[in-house]
Amino acid sequence: MLPIDPTADIGRRAWVPCPRCEDHQDCGTCRAGRTCGDHWRYLLSNKGSLLHLQCPSCTHLFAWDSGFGAGGRS
Numbered sequence: 001m002l003p004i005d006p007t008a009d010i011g012r013r014a015w016v017p018c019p020r021c022e023d024h025q026d027c028g029t030c031r032a033g034r035t036c037g038d039h040w041r042y043l044l045s046n047k048g049s050l051l052h053l054q055c056p057s058c059t060h061l062f063a064w065d066s067g068f069g070a071g072g073r074s
Helices: none
Strands: 041-047 050-054 061-065
Touching: none
Parallel strands: none
Antiparallel strands: 041 050, 050 061
16 A cells, blocks of 8 residues: 655545545445545646546545646647
C-alpha cells in the first residue's frame, strides 16, 4: 500500500469514483450525485481536463478525464 502523496491537501478534493476500491458503491449520498463527506479523492494536480487523484481509502493513484476544461486541444 502506498503512502498518501506528500502534496495531498484535504482542501483540494474531487468527488469521482476510485477504480480500485469503489468504496462509494453502497453510499446513498454518492448514488444521489451529492458531495459525500466520506468518499472523496485528493486532487493532486491537473493538466487541462485530466485530473491526477489519490484515494484516501486505498491510496490508489489514478488519472481521470473529467471531459471539462481545456483538455484535448491540439
